[in-house]
Amino acid sequence: MSNNFLNRLLFSGCLLVTSFSMSLNPGKVFGLDGLSGEALKVQITKYLANKGMESYPAININKKFPTCESPLAIFPMFQGWSTVEVVCTEYGNNWKVLIRTRAHTGNLKNNSPTVQKVGNLAIIATKSLTKGHLITEEDIQLVEVKKSIGTGTFRKKIDLIGRKLKNNVSVGFALRSRHLEPNWVILTGDKIEIVQTRNLFNVSVVGVALQNGQEGEKIKVRNMSSKKILVARVINEKKVSINANSLNN
Numbered sequence: 001m002s003n004n005f006l007n008r009l010l011f012s013g014c015l016l017v018t019s020f021s022m023s024l025n026p027g028k029v030f031g032l033d034g035l036s037g038e039a040l041k042v043q044i045t046k047y048l049a050n051k052g053m054e055s056y057p058a059i060n061i062n063k064k065f066p067t068c069e070s071p072l073a074i075f076p077m078f079q080g081w082s083t084v085e086v087v088c089t090e091y092g093n094n095w096k097v098l099i100r101t102r103a104h105t106g107n108l109k110n111n112s113p114t115v116q117k118v119g120n121l122a123i124i125a126t127k128s129l130t131k132g133h134l135i136t137e138e139d140i141q142l143v144e145v146k147k148s149i150g151t152g153t154f155r156k157k158i159d160l161i162g163r164k165l166k167n168n169v170s171v172g173f174a175l176r177s178r179h180l181e182p183n184w185v186i187l188t189g190d191k192i193e194i195v196q197t198r199n200l201f202n203v204s205v206v207g208v209a210l211q212n213g214q215e216g217e218k219i220k221v222r223n224m225s226s227k228k229i230l231v232a233r234v235i236n237e238k239k240v241s242i243n244a245n246s247l248n249n
Helices: 003-024 037-050
Strands: 034-036 072-077 080-088 096-100 120-125 140-145 191-198 201-209 218-223 229-236 239-241
Touching: 034 037, 037 072, 037 080, 191 218, 191 229
Parallel strands: 191 239
Antiparallel strands: 072 080, 080 096, 120 140, 191 201, 201 218, 218 229, 229 239
């Protein structure tokens, strides 16, 4: 058997193995030396297609990127998807790269909350933040936003610094309470002071929390005097407030 024939046979076998491995895991082609540009291009294209956008990521398919054992997170940049930031979420290996996608942006209206200066204030992310990240002052900024931004946003940096993220947050997006791991200041069963302001005077009774609560959140509490269940807003770890005329009802 000639050397040429053996070489052709070995080369054909390599092609067969490569094709088989790609068919098993399309879009995630990991070589021994990293993630291929072709695989990354496929992942970005599929991700944007699921958002209703056609894209053409500008990636050299022969380029190798570092390996990533965890799912890649993809964020919009500059308030749109024409450029994305790809982040490896693997602990201790959180590399990131910017990719120009040339995506059609006609469907971004409901996907990217563009910041507009119309008077309302909210804190937004100054860069893409990943799940599990502890928020620092450099990660956030107070800006004016559109009126329809919704509820659950923050106006004070101190309320966010040091908090742990429960979800990924894209650059330019307003941070909301649902993005954060719970920060309970009152726990079910805690004895609390139920306060009501009436004619500039504070009236208070002893109560007990029936739910966990974060600062500013509404929870159910029980008035220990009347045994009635009330809905109150958490002020701090020992105090909640209720609406006028609720204390004795």
